[in-house]
Amino acid sequence: MTDFTALAERYLAAWNATGTDRRALIDELFTESAGYTDPLGAVTGRDDIEKFFATASEQFAGLRFTLHGPVDGHHDIARFTWHLGAEGAEPLVIGFDVLVVEDDRVAQVHGFLDKVPG
Template sequence: MTDFTALAERYLAAWNATGTERRALIEELFTEDASYTDPLGAVTGWDDIEKFFAGAAEQFAGLRFTLHGPVDGHHDIARFTWHLGPEGGEPLVIGFDVLVAENDRIARVHGFLDKVPG
């Protein structure tokens, strides 16, 4: 059975990582044909997921993704809330993601944005 809390924590670590570390985490976490979809885009595969994560890191330089609250999961699906903001500060962005796992790796992400900057 998948440890969804650990999977969500590693997923957010990939968002916070840079360069070769980000790529290594993406290849470790995601299936090769994984898809990521949120209101800002839809991508498939390691290369496009990496580019999407890198774009967010550039746009929100100096901010970090953190898990907010418990991870809820059953079967191969998990959901959780995350914050993006300065360490220990008020989050600039709040989101809610749903992960679909295959063999303890992420096959699909469905992301929602609950709070975005004006």
């Protein structure tokens, strides 16, 4: 049985990582043909996921993704809320992600943005 909280924490760690650390986490976490979709883009495969994460990291330099609240999951699906912001500050972005899991790895991400900068 998948530990959905640990999976969500590893997923956010991949968002927060840089360079080769990010790539290693993505390779470990995502299936080879994983997909990622949110209001800002849709990509398929680890290479494109890495590029998508890197672009966001550059855009929001100095900010970190953190888990907010419990992770809810059943069967092969997990959902959770995350915050993006500086430590101790009001989050700049709030989102909600749904992970589809295959053999304890992320096969698909469906992301939603609840709060974005104006």
